[in-house]
Amino acid sequence: MTTIYQFVDDEIEAKRGEFTAIADDIWDHPETRFEEHWSAERLACALEAEGFSVERNAGNIETAFVASFGSGHPVIALLGEYDALAGLNQCSGEASPEPLVKNANGHGCGHNLLGTAAFAGAVAVKNWLEQHAVQGTVRFYGCPGEEGGSGKTFMVREGLFDDVDAAVTWHPEAYAGMFSTRSLANIQVAYRFHGVAAHAANSPHLGRSALDAVTLMTTGTNFLNEHIIEKARVHYAITNGGGISPNVVQAQAEVLYLIRAPEMAQAQHIYERINKVAEGAALMTETTVNTRFEKACSSYLPNRQLENVMYEAMEALELPQWNEEELTFAKKIRATLSESDLQNSLNNIANTANDEGKAFARRHRATLLINEIAPYAANDNILPGSTDVGDVSWKVPVAQCFSPCFTVGTPLHTWQLVSQGRTSIAHKGMLYAGKVMAATALQLFINPETLKACQSELHAQLAERPYQCPIPKNVTPSLLR
Known part of the structure; x- marks a missing residue:
């Protein structure tokens, strides 16, 4: 046969x-x-x-x-x-x-x-x-x-x-x-910051920069990398920098995060900590932030x-x-x-x-x-x-x-x-x-x-x-x- x-x-x-x-x-x-x-x-x-x-x-x-x-x-x-x-x-x-x-x-x-x-x-x-x-x-x-x-x-x-x-x-x-x-479990989530546009030279005090919030958030999460488990990974991409005009205070900006860890529970814990970083960035810049959960895998x-x-x-x-x-x-x-x-x-x-x-x-x-x-x-x-x-x-x-x-x-x-x-x-x-x-x-x-x-x-x-x-x-x- x-x-x-x-x-x-x-x-x-x-x-x-x-x-x-x-x-x-x-x-x-x-x-x-x-x-x-x-x-x-x-x-x-x-x-x-x-x-x-x-x-x-x-x-x-x-x-x-x-x-x-x-x-x-x-x-x-x-x-x-x-x-x-x-x-x-x-x-x-x-x-x-x-x-x-x-x-x-x-x-x-x-x-x-x-x-x-x-x-x-x-x-x-x-x-x-x-x-x-x-x-x-x-x-x-x-x-x-x-x-x-x-x-x-x-x-x-x-x-x-x-x-x-x-x-x-x-x-x-x-x-x-x-x-x-x-393999590593992961969570992918986007953070969109909303600020107030203004003339960056004439009246910057009237503006609230969403791009500043994104910058502060990425700085915060980069510091966070030292304080998560060794095999975890946190990647990000700035998907919306708020436009191409530096003389305008950016009213909208977005950053996309991919969070990885050996177990889903670990990835979720890091995700919760990153949410706090986003909230902190919004507080520091007097902007607001919306979170969009895109996907995850085990x-x-x-x-x-x-x-x-x-x-x-x-x-x-x-x-x-x-x-x-x-x-x-x-x-x-x-x-x-x-x-x-x-x-x-x-x-x-x-x-x-x-x-x-x-x-x-x-x-x-x-x-x-x-x-x-x-x-x-x-x-x-x-x-x-x-x-x-x-x-x-x-x-x-x-x-x-x-x-x-x-x-x-x-x-x-x-x-x-x-x-x-x-x-x-x-x-x-x-x-x-x-x-x-x-x-x-x-x-x-x-x-x-x-x-x-x-x-x-x-x-x-x-x-x-x-x-x-x-x-x-x-x-x-x-x-x-």
Whole structure:
């Protein structure tokens, strides 16, 4: 009997051209959070063509959708993303910063690949269920707004994962390995100050500067950084400086904060302290301040049982092999990177598996494109970043992997990553990830005891720390403006 690994390999390779075309199409139409209308529809139509039923506007989010095939339980989800980043537009396959359209969007985190690999995996699972007449449901979740929007957290809040038994996903990286660490929870909130306009020279005493309030607030929070836990992060951007006229006392100004910490309770505590800083800035300047809660996401909760299933699939499937043309391009990209870029990439690799991970990273310092799987080890390390997959992981068992899609040393959210995201390097890593997700999902259909063990692990964790969605019910998804 053909193994599931051979099956998913055959199924995905048979449609390699279709899958790479979709990934490239999405790369060609980069859209930021909750505006991914073209990308979502491209994937939704492709899923319908494969026999899935599609629910658009899922959870009352315009660019979210859920595609399903089959009936009954288990319900296994594959999570896909397709949002881009602002200001990262870049020509494909170039080793220098050359935007196609200046200051336009670009796929600087590889989400054109992320959603397409999940689509490929869902198609392979669907074909297996159909051929073997097995009860169960495979779902593709079209998840918008990961970048700064916490789309999945909104979807969790709206109950879209309530009947799911387990979920799998992945993220493009420079290597193959498990996403085996926790991540940082976060809260994003805007503070808008309202003052009084006046002539800055003739009658400044009549004005009350909202920009002064923003300046005092950012000063206060920068001092606060010394007095919060070490792994917490507080970032801000002044999104409205009050205009471009220095001879006018600014009556309006706004600053956007992103607050991160290992646990949501810690992030909420810091958020409360920052609220006090904002109130103090308003008092000092005799302005008023309004707070706009935009989004939040929980820390990622690893499921070790499911991670082992996924890692077994990674080892059973053939890794991408790199040709001379790909290695030559990777060398050109490496030449644009600093030693700090390379070291940061190696640190990220090492972070996933303790001492063995460190040895693996050291061994690949000079490697351009890795074709070896990083060792897996359950650990208590924390990824210094956030993902809205976190909230899904508190609802159902989740496993996610990394797959090699770009040159070692490439930082996320850069023009170098955009440049590589439409190349054969990225395509190979994407298809490998699709196979890994499909094989992992099929193991859960075939082995109910394995699925039960994954769920038992999550239930034990939730018994100690119950989940509460961190986004209040009255908050709606916000566009990037």
